[in-house]
Amino acid sequence: MVERLDVDVAIVGGGTAACAAAVALRGHGLTVAVLEKRRCGAGASGVNFGGVRQQGRDLRELPLARRSRTLWDGLSALLGEDVEFEVSGHIKLARSEADLADLEAYRLAAQEYGLELTMLGANAVHAELPWLGEKVLGASLSPTDGQANPRVVGPAYARLARRLGAEIREFTPVTGAVATGRGFEIEAQGLTVTARHLINAAGAGGGLLATAFGETVPVTPLSPNMLVTEPLPYFISRSIGVCGGDVYIRQTRRGNAIFGGGHGWQDVELGFGRPTAEQSLDGMRRTLQLVPSLAQANVIRTWSGFDGQMPDHIPVIGPSATTPGLIHAFGFSGHGFQLGPVIGLILAELVTDGRTPSPIEPFAITRFRDMPTATSAEAAHTEH
Amino acid sequence: MLDVAKRDPAIVVVGAGPAGLRAVETLAAAGLRPILIDEAPRPGGQIYRQPPVGAERPARDLYGFEAPKAVALHRLLDRLGDRVDHRPDTLAWSLLENRLDLLSAGSFDQIDFDRVILATGAMDRVLPFAGWTTPGVFTLGAAQIALKAQGVAIGRRVALVGAGPLLPLVAHQYLKAGAEIAAVLDVTPLAPKIRHGLGLAWQPATLLKGLWYTAHITLAGHPIRFGVKSLRVEGGARVEALVWTDGRGREHRVACDAVGASFGLRSEAQLADLAGCRFTFDAVTRQWQPERDPEGRSSRADVYLAGDGAAIGGADVAELAGERTALTLLADLGRPVDASRVALLDRRLARQRRFRAALEAAYPFPGHLLDAVPDDEMVCRCEGITVGRLRDTAKVREAHEMNRLKAFTRIGMGRCQGRVCGQAAAEILARTLASEPAAVGRLRGNPPVKPIPVKETL
Ligand SMILES: Cc1cc2nc3c(=O)[nH]c(=O)nc-3n(C[C@H](O)[C@H](O)[C@H](O)COP(=O)(O)OP(=O)(O)OC[C@H]3O[C@@H](n4cnc5c(N)ncnc54)[C@H](O)[C@@H]3O)c2cc1C
Ligand SMILES: Cc1cc2nc3c(=O)[nH]c(=O)nc-3n(C[C@H](O)[C@H](O)[C@H](O)COP(=O)(O)OP(=O)(O)OC[C@H]3O[C@@H](n4cnc5c(N)ncnc54)[C@H](O)[C@@H]3O)c2cc1C
Numbered sequence: 136m137v138e139r140l141d142v143d144v145a146i147v148g149g150g151t152a153a154c155a156a157a158v159a160l161r162g163h164g165l166t167v168a169v170l171e172k173r174r175c176g177a178g179a180s181g182v183n184f185g186g187v188r189q190q191g192r193d194l195r196e197l198p199l200a201r202r203s204r205t206l207w208d209g210l211s212a213l214l215g216e217d218v219e220f221e222v223s224g225h226i227k228l229a230r231s232e233a234d235l236a237d238l239e240a241y242r243l244a245a246q247e248y249g250l251e252l253t254m255l256g257a258n259a260v261h262a263e264l265p266w267l268g269e270k271v272l273g274a275s276l277s278p279t280d281g282q283a284n285p286r287v288v289g290p291a292y293a294r295l296a297r298r299l300g301a302e303i304r305e306f307t308p309v310t311g312a313v314a315t316g317r318g319f320e321i322e323a324q325g326l327t328v329t330a331r332h333l334i335n336a337a338g339a340g341g342g343l344l345a346t347a348f349g350e351t352v353p354v355t356p357l358s359p360n361m362l363v364t365e366p367l368p369y370f371i372s373r374s375i376g377v378c379g380g381d382v383y384i385r386q387t388r389r390g391n392a393i394f395g396g397g398h399g400w401q402d403v404e405l406g407f408g409r410p411t412a413e414q415s416l417d418g419m420r421r422t423l424q425l426v427p428s429l430a431q432a433n434v435i436r437t438w439s440g441f442d443g444q445m446p447d448h449i450p451v452i453g454p455s456a457t458t459p460g461l462i463h464a465f466g467f468s469g470h471g472f473q474l475g476p477v478i479g480l481i482l483a484e485l486v487t488d489g490r491t492p493s494p495i496e497p498f499a500i501t502r503f504r505d506m507p508t509a510t511s512a513e514a515a516h517t518e519h
Numbered sequence: 520m521l522d523v524a525k526r527d528p529a530i531v532v533v534g535a536g537p538a539g540l541r542a543v544e545t546l547a548a549a550g551l552r553p554i555l556i557d558e559a560p561r562p563g564g565q566i567y568r569q570p571p572v573g574a575e576r577p578a579r580d581l582y583g584f585e586a587p588k589a590v591a592l593h594r595l596l597d598r599l600g601d602r603v604d605h606r607p608d609t610l611a612w613s614l615l616e617n618r619l620d621l622l623s624a625g626s627f628d629q630i631d632f633d634r635v636i637l638a639t640g641a642m643d644r645v646l647p648f649a650g651w652t653t654p655g656v657f658t659l660g661a662a663q664i665a666l667k668a669q670g671v672a673i674g675r676r677v678a679l680v681g682a683g684p685l686l687p688l689v690a691h692q693y694l695k696a697g698a699e700i701a702a703v704l705d706v707t708p709l710a711p712k713i714r715h716g717l718g719l720a721w722q723p724a725t726l727l728k729g730l731w732y733t734a735h736i737t738l739a740g741h742p743i744r745f746g747v748k749s750l751r752v753e754g755g756a757r758v759e760a761l762v763w764t765d766g767r768g769r770e771h772r773v774a775c776d777a778v779g780a781s782f783g784l785r786s787e788a789q790l791a792d793l794a795g796c797r798f799t800f801d802a803v804t805r806q807w808q809p810e811r812d813p814e815g816r817s818s819r820a821d822v823y824l825a826g827d828g829a830a831i832g833g834a835d836v837a838e839l840a841g842e843r844t845a846l847t848l849l850a851d852l853g854r855p856v857d858a859s860r861v862a863l864l865d866r867r868l869a870r871q872r873r874f875r876a877a878l879e880a881a882y883p884f885p886g887h888l889l890d891a892v893p894d895d896e897m898v899c900r901c902e903g904i905t906v907g908r909l910r911d912t913a914k915v916r917e918a919h920e921m922n923r924l925k926a927f928t929r930i931g932m933g934r935c936q937g938r939v940c941g942q943a944a945a946e947i948l949a950r951t952l953a954s955e956p957a958a959v960g961r962l963r964g965n966p967p968v969k970p971i972p973v974k975e976t977l
Contacts, residue, residue, distance in 0.1 A: 412618070429974075
């Protein structure tokens with residue numbers, strides 16, 4: 136027998152944003168069901184680099200990132216679990232004059248959004264990071280950025296949502312959803328849910344669900360290649376990136392150096408990513424140039440994930456243009472971890488008030504209206 | 520131009536133990552030139568491991584009854600010469616689609632294979648008990664390797680603990696090497712060994728050897744104590760004593776300066792996992808193993824499995840399975856194979872399976888040790904994770920599955936990536952939840968199979 140569930144809001148996907156939305160919606164007294172194909176917080180939300188970074192974001196994302204950043208300070212307290220959030224600061228290194236000019240231009244622009252960045256000259260950077268193996272010309276420091284443990288955040292949100300009374304259903308893939316006029320009927324494995332509102336937070340799978348409502352969007356999977364060393368004596372005090380983005384590295388409290396570079400292999404059918412040896416070795420080579428002391432280290436694990444990427448590298452956030460009551464939040468394009476907490480709030484605001492104080496216009500799904508829709512009919516019937 | 524259609528398929532065998540060696544022999548006999556990869560410097564695998572060049576000792580001393588088999592296998596590659604592309608000192612650290620990634624003598628390399636035989640063997644199964652991380656506690660395998668590779672014992676006065684046929688063997692080897700034995704403790708009961716004695720007669724020679732080792736150590740004044748209920752190592756900087764309770768709950772204490780302890784074997788199946796082979800949980804040996812049909816095929820058409828790497832069978836089975844699997848591969852390539860040889864191997868393997876079933880029944884999984892282990896004992900020494908931490912996390916933070924337990928506690932995130940601690944953690948999790956290890960799943964596999972040095976990329 137298929138179980139039936141009737142709620143105010145059904146959420147497809149159980150990533151950080153989805154579970155944060157469930158928490159916020161319970162705060163408004165609404166009934167909520169989270170329908171997750173696998174386990175909550177085990178998709179991109181659970182396997183990412185853990186960068187809680189504002190610096191370098193698309194300026195259109197900055198207001199959201201700024202608001203999210205205020206939430207990170209209280210996150211461990213809210214969730215009742217240590218998410219290992221540390222304000223280590225984020226340093227972005229410039230290796231050419233052009234890089235330097237880019238950083239300075241970004242600094243000025245970011246100021247408009249209240250993000251204060253400090254330019255460091257070559258001497259200052261090398262004094263700050265004496266272990267750097269490559270000569271850099273300068274850097275931009277974002278003192279309020281940091282890092283956290285992604286494995287903990289999503290599941291902790293899910294558990295809090297459950298404690299607050301949300302229905303959290305794992306191993307419950309959604310196979311179809313229709314608007315009924317009064318709301319939605321959602322078919323999941325072993326479960327039919329009726330809901331007044333539907334939130335599409337299905338990550339890389341968000342495009343499929345949107346297509347079912349006649350909104351075709353070009354989401355492609357994104358699988359950054361990640362590596363981790365055995366624990367090392369603590370020395371990488373900041374989270375580090377470089378202009379161009381081909382190296383990024385941080386060190387955990389435990390001492391493991393985590394770094395990334397390149398993109399892995401994907402099984403699009405199953406929806407997962409894996410690292411490739413070539414990318415891992417390239418990443419090791421590049422990172423070693425920047426951090427020569429890694430020569431003493433061993434890589435003990437490499438991994439990847441599966442995020443949704445939009446052609447313009449910013450997500451889709453906001454109400455559906457075809458179906459009242461449907462709200463999208465997917466396609467975070469490799470940088471949605473930091474945004475997770477605020478996306479939860481924004482989604483709850485959109486459900487309860489129909490609007491949000493955060494400027495989400497740039498993320499409207501309608502920006503893809505004129506894209507070709509060749510595969511829409513096919514995709515609508517694909518079960519995922 | 521190269522005639523691509525006619526080129527010989529690239530066949531790779533990983534593991535130069537009994538299984539892998541017999542496999543390359545069979546492939547070479549059919550005119551193929553297989554590539555044989557092993558991280559060890561010399562062929563032989565686990566049981567027939569060779570001492571380093573320059574430290575050789577007589578085979579009879581090293582391998583006892585098995586010396587002729589060991590010598591035959593060691594000479595096999597010399598005999599085959601250039602017909603096998605042997606790559607010793609080479610770790611296969613990743614496998615994706617049809618590519619194997621290798622690390623040898625400080626450089627990274629890749630091979631694209633058409634078919635691969637994974638003959639990666641097994642390692643000791645480690646279970647925690649009070650004081651097991653005290654310096655001077657080793658696995659039985661390490662105790663054996665110390666003897667075989669270095670010709671030294673792990674201590675002056677040694678207590679040996681086990682849950683399988685390795686225990687009487689190692690005890691016998693230690694006695695022969697002149698070591699002083701403090702105690703020989705079997706944590707599984709005696710009754711099932713008597714009950715399944717008849718089944719063990721499927722391999723009379725093996726049974727006799729086991730009885731001989733047991734008789735030898737008994738006559739030397741160290742009868743095996745069966746049904747040991749709990750263990751505790753005493754000592755700080757070094758093992759000082761082993762305290763154990765017998766089947767009736769009485770406590771005993773023996774002074775010793777080293778302990779060799781392990782509890783059966785577990786398959787080294789990471790490459791099969793990376794290859795995407797389907798795994799199932801084996802309820803008898805309580806481990807996840809890659810599925811393998813009786814002819815050596817995995818669930819993936821171009822990946823074959825032989826020897827202990829897919830299910831524990833012992834060295835003789837590994838030899839048979841290596842040959843059998845190579846014949847399967849040849850048949851799958853459309854090459855002629857000797858049907859009567861295949862039938863003979865299948866009969867022998869079937870007989871071995873009946874023996875194995877009796878052996879597993881004679882040595883049931885010693886789960887009681889995990890109930891007895893105190894909360895403050897380590898499970899994972901790389902990450903310093905205690906048994907109590909796992910038990911608490913399972914209950915308080917709803918970690919009902921291994922990957923979740925890992926996310927919350929870091930179990931399986933250290934150097935060994937769960938190779939050593941993973942099975943113990945799964946058992947502890949299942950026991951805490953009053954569930955089964957099959958239900959708590961297994962740690963997701965990712966490369967590298969073993970740690971790879973960053974500096975070698977330069
Ligand atoms: C390797 C890697 C490194 C990254 N590093 C960073 C970083 O340092 N900083 C940063 O800010 N961001 C980073 N990101 C990006 C960030 O992780 C993601 O943008 C963010 O987690 C996306 O969240 P999400 O909820 O949209 O997706 P997910 O966390 O993937 O959640 C979507 C969920 O939907 C489920 N789902 C899909 N289809 C269905 C269906 N039909 N029915 C039910 N459930 C379904 C999936 O199983 C999944 O759990 C990284 C991403 C990756 C992969
Ligand atoms: C500690 C111990 C003691 C044992 N004692 C006995 C005994 O007394 N009697 C008995 O019958 N059986 C014993 N066994 C079992 C016996 O060793 C095995 O049954 C037999 O060796 C299995 O042969 P195999 O070819 O399957 O694997 P193995 O002999 O284990 O050979 C596997 C080989 O693969 C190599 N390898 C694995 N992974 C990789 C990789 N990723 N890259 C490169 N190389 C790799 C290893 O270096 C190894 O040489 C013991 C096993 C262990 C672990």
